[in-house]
Amino acid sequence: MDEGDEHSIKKVFGEQVRRFRKAKGHSQEDLADMCGLDRTYIGSVERGERNVSLVNIYKIAIALGVSPKELVN
Amino acid sequence: MDEGDEHSIKKVFGEQVRRFRKAKGHSQEDLADMCGLDRTYIGSVERGERNVSLVNIYKIAIALGVSPKELVN
DNA sequence: TTGTGACTATAAGTCCGTG
């Protein structure tokens, strides 16, 4: 588990979030509001810049109407 | 998503880690070494005290030989 | 509507120890 692995874990997670969000037809701001998180935070998650914590994984999953499993792969 | 929900998310995750760890016959210290994490940290994760981040979810899952999906439920 | 840099506050995570 090196730096590159960590990068791709975050990237894949972000891509999943973006994919599900777009499938639902929401903007980042819509999703952020549903999660109770900041718009710019959601943006940075989708870009793979954040090492999102367990609780926020659930918040995002719930807002997207999916299981947390589907986000972590 | 209130305080109690967050508590139970962490608790359930910790229980899963403990369950898989014991199934493999490892001590907390064994697992910690395999993950590259601290012994006391693994203990507090299993007790449901930690809001574990995405990368550490993967580190723990890999060390346990399971999919991250199986830990987050 | 989203990307980005900068930022502060809080929690993650480490290392020492005890029972």
Place this chain on the structure above:
DNA sequence: ACACGGACTTATAGTCACA
């Protein structure tokens, strides 16, 4: 082998103005 604590360093959470 594990729970738990104190003190500590580093990363993440969370927010903002601006492009």
